[in-house]
Amino acid sequence: SQQGEEDPQALSIQEGENATMNCSYKTSINNLQWYRQNSGRGLVHLILIRSNEREKHSGRLRVTLDTSKKSSSLLITASRAADTASYFCATAQNSGNTPLVFGKGTRLSVIA
Amino acid sequence: EAGVAQSPRYKIIEKRQSVAFWCNPISGHATLYWYQQILGQGPKLLIQFQNNGVVDDSQLPKDRFSAERLKGVDSTLKIQPAKLEDSAVYLCASSPGSLFEQYFGPGTRLTVT
Numbered sequence: 001s002q003q004g005e006e007d008p009q010a011l012s013i014q015e016g017e018n019a020t021m022n023c024s025y026k027t028s029i030n031n032l033q034w035y036r037q038n039s040g041r042g043l044v045h046l047i048l049i050r051s052n053e054r055e056k057h058s059g060r061l062r063v064t065l066d067t068s069k070k071s072s073s074l075l076i077t078a079s080r081a082a083d084t085a086s087y088f089c090a091t092a093q094n095s096g097n098t099p100l101v102f103g104k105g106t107r108l109s110v111i112a
Numbered sequence: 113e114a115g116v117a118q119s120p121r122y123k124i125i126e127k128r129q130s131v132a133f134w135c136n137p138i139s140g141h142a143t144l145y146w147y148q149q150i151l152g153q154g155p156k157l158l159i160q161f162q163n164n165g166v167v168d169d170s171q172l173p174k175d176r177f178s179a180e181r182l183k184g185v186d187s188t189l190k191i192q193p194a195k196l197e198d199s200a201v202y203l204c205a206s207s208p209g210s211l212f213e214q215y216f217g218p219g220t221r222l223t224v225t
Contacts, residue, residue: 004154030211042203042216043155088154092211099145099168100214102154 004032004089004103012109019076021106023089024069030094032065032072037105038085046074046087051094081112114138116217118204124223130192133220137185137206143167144181145214146189147203155203161187162210194224 007022023032034046049056049065049072056063062075076083086105092098117136125131137144142163147155158177160168163184172179176195181187191198201221205214 033213035216042218043205043214045213045215048213090154098210099157099160100210102156104152104154 004091004101006087006089006103006106008106009104010107010109012111013079015079015081015110015112017079019079019083019108019110021074021087021108023072023074023103025072025089025091026070027091028094029067029091031092032063033090033092033100034061034063034072034074035088035090035102036085037088043088076108079108079110081110084108084110116204116206116215118202118217118220120220121218122221122223124225125194127196127224128193130190131194131222132191133189133202133204133222135187135189135204135217137187137204138215141206141208141215142184143207143210143212144187145205145207146179146187147205149201149203149219151200158189158202160210167210191222194222196224198222199224 004023004025031050033048035043037043047058049063060077065072086107088102088105090100090102144161146158149155158172159179161181164181179189201219203219205216207214
């Protein structure tokens, strides 16, 4: 079963707008990670946020984590056509050597 | 630093045939993963290795899938015999440890006809 559930399933915005994607999960975690997958390419790690962190930034990316609500959000500011991709959240649980569990992803389309 | 290498990139086989995929992780990464990604879904873990030992293979269909990681470096994933529903992208990833970010290879797109 998949731990993370992204919302929305698909999102279409104009270039320059901000894009927000949400992820909800079910059990306690050690960290939560966001990945991007372009059409025809492998997954690329974007950002990792630990359970004791509330917010993290990387370039145009901002990730928040609310462990009380078991949810995270990924904000992409000033979107570009190159941001068009599927975005996945993945959770790592506290027990050692437990697998990373991916959600089904949000498909983001940025229209130039 | 070289990334995760996978081969082949594409493979087309008929059902009931066998197929093998190869993965070379990033040097020094102790943990290696094989995922299956069906179109429109997120990756599903098939097997996780820590060095050359299996950590998790609970979702590996062991009647037809097998994997090994020789000497704790390269890994192969085999399917024998293949079924139509095995059509998917098979991704290999590696990481320094199980709670770190993972680095993915380009994947092998398998089509079973």
